[in-house]
Structure formats: structure tokens, C-alpha cells
Amino acid sequence: xxxxxxxxxxxxxxxxxxxxxxxxxxxxxxxxxxxxxxxxxxxxxxxxxxxxxxxxxxxxxxxxxxxxxxxxxxxxxxxxxxxxxxxxxxxxxxxxxxxxxxxxxxxxxxxxxxxxxxxxx
Numbered sequence: 001x002x003x004x005x006x007x008x009x010x011x012x013x014x015x016x017x018x019x020x021x022x023x024x025x026x027x028x029x030x031x032x033x034x035x036x037x038x039x040x041x042x043x044x045x046x047x048x049x050x051x052x053x054x055x056x057x058x059x060x061x062x063x064x065x066x067x068x069x070x071x072x073x074x075x076x077x078x079x080x081x082x083x084x085x086x087x088x089x090x091x092x093x094x095x096x097x098x099x100x101x102x103x104x105x106x107x108x109x110x111x112x113x114x115x116x117x118x119x120x121x
Contacts, residue, residue: 002107003069003082007032007039010066010083017064022101023085026063030054039066039081058115062086062097072113087115 002013011032017023033040038054045051056071057063067084069076085102088094094110102108 003080005079005081007066007081010081014064014066014083017083023062023064026065028057028065030065032066039068057084057087060087060089072115073111 002010004010014025018025029045030039030041032038040052040054041047041050043052054068056067057065062085064083064085066081068078069080069082070078072082072084085108086094086097088097091110091112098108098110
């Protein structure tokens with residue numbers, strides 16, 4: 001959808017999408033920690049392995065969130081963030097969703113990626 005090194009810029013973009021009723025935001029319990037300058041789960045999260053750390057969505061689902069672009073595209077740098085609007089099993093599924101829901105957003109694009117979906121513990 002859009003990329004930036006500014007979390008707050010992307011959050012404002014996400015809010016516009018929500019106002020347009022195009023998509024709902026799903027942060028998976030993560031937040032942006034200003035002091036540490038990173039997206040993370042709360043320190044007291046029930047998942048002790050990832051508490052205080054970042055992990056990214058890995059399963060096929062339509063969801064809007066802000067992610068580190070390197071999670072899906074290795075050519076990116078760690079500081080680049082992206083609005084991710086879903087993970088799809090096929091390129092055609094992603095393309096259909098993009099055309100149907102985000103045709104009026106010219107900055108939207110598809111990244112083909114291989115994502116491990118097994119246990120991450």
C-alpha cells in the first residue's frame with residue numbers, strides 16, 4: 001500500500017483506509033515504542049518468547065497492519081516500514097483483492113514472498 005521510515009505517517013495512512021471503510025487495522029497486540037524506535041509486543045505479553053519484540057503476520061488473511069518491509073522483501077532495509085493489507089496464498093488472489101478494494105490507491109503494490117508458516121517457537 002505505502003512505505004516509509006515513519007511509523008506515524010503510515011499510521012495516519014491506515015486511519016484513512018479505516019475511515020473509508022476499506023479495511024480494519026489488526027496490530028496483533030503490537031505497538032510502536034517511541035523510546036526504542038520499534039514495533040513490538042508489550043513486555044508483559046503472554047508469549048514470553050516474543051514479549052518486547054517484533055514478529056510479523058505469517059498466515060493468509062486480509063488484515064491491515066504496519067510491518068517491517070524486510071519481513072516480506074529481503075531487498076529492503078530494516079528501517080523501512082510498509083502498510084500490509086493482507087497475505088494471500090496466490091498472486092491472483094492478491095491481485096483480485098487489490099483491484100477490488102484498493103484500485104483508487106495508486107501506491108498499492110504486491111510483493112511475492114516466501115513466508116514460513118510453521119511454529120516459530
